[in-house]
Amino acid sequence: MANEYLGRVRRAGLLILLLISSIPARASGVSTGQLADLELEQLLGLEVYAASRFPQPLAEAPSAITVITGEDIRQYGYRTLADVLRSIPGLHLSSDHVYEYLGVRGIRRAGDYNAPVLLLIDGRRQNDNVYEAAAIGRELPVPIELIDRVEFVRGPGSSVFGSNALFGTINVVTRAPAAQAGLRLLTEVGSAGLRRGYLQYDRPLAAETRLQLSAAYGQSKGEDLLLPGLAASPDGQGNFRDIDGELFQQYSARLASGPWMLQAMHGERLKQSPLPIYGADPGDPGNRYRDRQGFLGLNYEGGLGRDWLLRAQMFGGYYGFRGDLVYEGVLNRDRAEGRWWGGELNAVYGGISGHRLLIGVDLQRDQRQQQTNYDVDPYLLYQDTRQRGLRVGVYVQDDWRFSQRLSLDLGLRHDSYSDFDAVTTPRAALILKPWSRQTVKLIYGRAYRVPSSFERYYEVEGYEANPDLVPEVASNWDLIWENRVSDSLRVQAAAQYLRVHDFIVQSSDPASPQFTNRERAEAQGLDLMLDKHWFGGARSRASLSLQRAHDETGDFEDAPRWLAKLHNSLPLVAGSRLGLELLGTGERRTALGTSAGYWLLNLTISGVSLRPGLSLSASVDNLFDDRYTDPSSPDLAAVGIDAVPGGGRQFRLRLEAEF
């Protein structure tokens, strides 16, 4: 076993060596006309929005940022936002076959539902107000085809965005309505009974008015799981068959007219739970989870006078959860309902030479934060609690350029809450360009996350409410060195240290099963990254992350000490491409033992043109059918499921038509 593992590590090392051995570049012509067909933002290189609310080229952004474009999504055949995030240095994913959980620098807590990460859709906050969850699986209302790019900003983002931006900010930027009328249709079939359809319709209504509608629908039977000899399984032998089903739909509408944009989204997902989560009867097809979420938003963005750029938005959002769990034949229903609305106003002022000043204010009214739990028949109510809340934040940021070589980015935000003491979060970034191709960034920032309504008030069996929870606060230091060795090669090294105070964890003591504030947690990490555009249009990205997440009692569960990622995209014939993704995850501690380190290889061939406007792509996930497990949660560990088996080899085929 150890030998095989070592062999794989060697193979991966060799691959990386093969990749960085240089191939001489040669200039040849792309026509100006082809370039003029690109969007302006594409021309200017990758532009980012999430780091500081105004776009800056990557090298100048006051954070460590990774951008995954729609092109990458296509070339690597990503299915969900979780797949996109898995490809980013320093992030790892775990799944319990209901939700996907994001670990940042090795910090991932059972039951946190990705709350320490802020999820934005087109710059608009998306974490719900009951669990503060960031939905990254198919419960996200954005179909993967509608994503133009995903920006992940590592580290503290609270100085701009407020709560949740503790370890990172994910900004999902969706496709803008196209200038030409068009219809895009996509169908996908795959292993485990996957069937999916996507439709997008773009139509200009007037000179500067464009409409876009999209809808996606899908279902999957899911995989059969085997946990040999497990008593808590339908047949007592560890077989979980035909109970991993998923059904989902996503709708969006967007109307853009001059400086105005009206946008609405809705997503719904029903997932069966194959494993006996929360101690439910194992293998009962009645164990299922439904998530529903969406929003309506109106945005304005326009210049004002010579020096001002003004942005305003109004939004309303909702989230609904319904968990059906069968206990000894009795159906128990767990529900959460969240509603919120709010607005934001900010302005960029460029009237002072050498400065770019941003000031803003935002407000969110939590209209409803409701949690209920009851047995359906015979009816028995266990919980019905409702909260409301108000959050108001003001922020200011200055991008101060002393010279071509040196700039300082300062940010400060102050948030007031109806339920907690006010929180002030600063960030300072010193950006130094000692030579034209090198950038050094030194960043300090504080960030926080408020405890969720769930963590404070949920008190059904196995949980005890703790209304006294206070926000957890992180201090974070980053040192980033970026070197553009040439126009086609970029290398980066980034070191990070973060310390969390009042770290919120669920007590493992069965006598007081509450969420509590622990004194502190720490994580440190080092990322080495390489991004190479080969002559010939191929591109390679490689990264190695070494990290450790711990408190005074030792390393955390589900905290891999290393992560290695390799992405290769190679042009094949006639515009088609081969995407190879190799992902390595180090060994992780579980409640009782360990989940072994593993490598996964995913392969996608995309853009195979059948005729004009009709193309085919195909993916194999986990090509070598490698067996691996993710650390489970305390309730699964209690019935003997210490680690959850991950997905095996899966095939997918997509057919796309454009009219």
Added chain:
Amino acid sequence: MSRLLLLIGMMGLLPLLRAAPVLDDQVKAAVIYKVMLFTHWQSPREPGAELVLCVIGRDEVAAALPDLEGRSVGERRLVVRNVNSPSALAECDAAYFAGTERERLSESPELAHAEGLMTVADCGLGLCASGAVLSLAVEDGRPVFALDRGRAERRGLAFSAQVLRLARPVPSP
């Protein structure tokens, strides 16, 4: 072992491929076109079917501009025309000052108040106070541009927010 061979085989495809790193100058030419798409001429010189982009002097960006001829800018068709002197600029909606001609931007009296003329210049490496409405440059291997909004306003030009948020501030002279 077979897996290793398969992977090496896949990587081995790399050198067989061919195509193209992109030249800065072509990208700059494309940026000029894109910015024009988001520019509003408040009182068009001649509300006709053509939008005239004039080129004074020679450089690599100027060489790439004629490739854009025939594209549409709003409802108008883009025409690229070479001119020899600033006095000919009355016939132009936009003008690119190539190479050393850039100095004329600060010298020519004809240009001081040219109504409706979008002037464009290339600063090379790093943005400069070129005296043009639109300045182009390369910084850190990426194209960047700056818009002089004061100058634009005096000439009756306005930009949409989409382009303003991507523009850099004009450095002080």
